[in-house]
Amino acid sequence: MIARHGSVIGVDVGYSLTRRSSAICRLDWSGSTVSWEIVRFCAEEAERERVIAQLAAGRPILAAAFDGPIRRDFDLIGRYRTAERMLTRRLGPLIGKPGQSSAPVGKKLNQHANECVRHLVAHCDVQEARHGVPIDRQALVEAFPSSFLGMMIEGPERLDVRRGNRSDIFFEQLADTGVLHALIEYCLPGRRLAHDLSRIVNHDDRAAFVCALSALCVATGDFVAVGDDDGWIILPPQRFIQSAQWSMLDANAREEVGAALHIEGYTGTLATDSWPSEDVEFRPQARMAGSSMTKPTDEFGLVIETTDKILPILGGVEQHVAGAVICHLFGMWVADHHLDDRDELFRRWLEAAQSIIAAK
Secondary structure, three states: OOOOOEEEEEEEOOOOOOOOOEEEEEEEEOOOEEEEEEEEEOOOHHHHHHHHHHHHOOOEEOOEEEEOOOOHHHOOOOOOOHHHHHOOOOOHHHHOOOOOOOOHHHHHHHHHHHHHHHHHHHHOEEOEOOOOOOOOOEOEEEEOHHHHHHOOOOOHHHOOOOOOOHHHHHHHHHHHOOHHHHHHHHHOOOOEEOOOHHHOOOHHHHHHHHHHHHHHHHHHOOEEEEEEOOEEEEEOOHHHOOHHHHHHHHHHHHOOOOOOEEEEEOOEEEOOOOOOOOOEEEOOEEEEOOOOOOOOOHHHHHHHHHHHHHHHHOOOOOHHHHHHHHHHHHHHHHHHOOOOOHHHHHHHHHHHHHHHHHHO
């Protein structure tokens, strides 16, 4: 879960000095609404700094994600990384692959991503990193939109895509089928979207928005990451990743020498002005591939148990819808945990689940 109000940043990194092929997205939420603003810019230094400062300054930024290779200390990488290899083997032909940091284009993206990071931390209040694979004391992470989207696509081989339009086709598919909305609902339950996702049509705008979603998953504390000390690329929460892609990712991780696959659930303290005065504690739910998942709290287990009873009654739903139901019901538990009548609790939750599924 996440703070009642907040902001994250996503930056699509380009390196053209004349064409506005870079973009920054600030995604904001209140207790009732999710909104975003996207601005494009070129890599001319003065313009880049001005746009980043104007859009991101003046508020705490819970996390920021950059579509370009970055690692600890933000120096030049110059070699083929575990993160890139993890998303290339097996997965590359299906959902595309990140460029190599050792290639000329990769080195240029690395350089310009570092410059975007430098401007953001100079002008903005980026909050402390609290996730399990930080590269800095501030919550600065790496995103790769094509892989982030591709991991959530069912049967990507059936889509007519090519290298130049892959991420756009993936974005449109996930927006049309409601998966992107479900991911936002999962991270920020009970809020309406102030804008229509279908109105994000520019390629760079879409990339910046997906980077912001990557940052949102980190801020929420529920995501998958691949990499090592040379940098970690952020992917969606495990429950949103299709089983075929997950099997490939897991197989790739087993071929690496070190722990190259990180799975994280929320850890921290939850408190909002609309919930009970006492904080709600969550135990960590982070693991590396090959280890057992930490057992969730007894309270969250109650939500899972109750949801497991509800979903069969409703005839079964898609995975992303079930995730949205579970997340919403947990919020209901926070408000309703004082109820002693479990039958009444079940009735309320069943009605809520029916409403969510009908809306999807």
